[in-house]
Amino acid sequence: MSGTACMAHCRSPLGYFMTSWREGRWGAFTMGIRHGLYCAGCCWALMALSFVFGVMNLLWMAGVTAFLLVEKVTSWGPRFGKGAGVILAGYGLWMLVG
Numbered sequence: 013m014s015g016t017a018c019m020a021h022c023r024s025p026l027g028y029f030m031t032s033w034r035e036g037r038w039g040a041f042t043m044g045i046r047h048g049l050y051c052a053g054c055c056w057a058l059m060a061l062s063f064v065f066g067v068m069n070l071l072w073m074a075g076v077t078a079f080l081l082v083e084k085v086t087s088w089g090p091r092f093g094k095g096a097g098v099i100l101a102g103y104g105l106w107m108l109v110g
Contacts, residue, residue: 025047034043052059058076065072079096083089 028047028050029043032043032046034040058080062073062076065076083093083096086092
């Protein structure tokens with residue numbers, strides 16, 4: 013499961029429910045588990061950062077939440093996420109070198 017596949021799934025959960033619908037309680041449980049695995053595969057690093065930032069600073073959590081809102085809700089979210097990734101990777105390298 014690639015990160016792109018996970019993000020495509022997370023950006024449109026309605027599509028998942030329309031194509032993977034299962035009847036009954038066991039079907040609902042199975043769908044919930046599968047959807048949860050997509051979310052964990054997509055956002056495990058974010059969940060870890062949320063724990064660290066949330067414990068340390070509520071302002072950081074507000075910033076991460078705003079970033080996620082823009083990335084997941086807007087039509088240009090994928091480009092925004094990739095651009096932010098390049099900027100943050102460059103900043104990380106600068107911190108290592110400098």
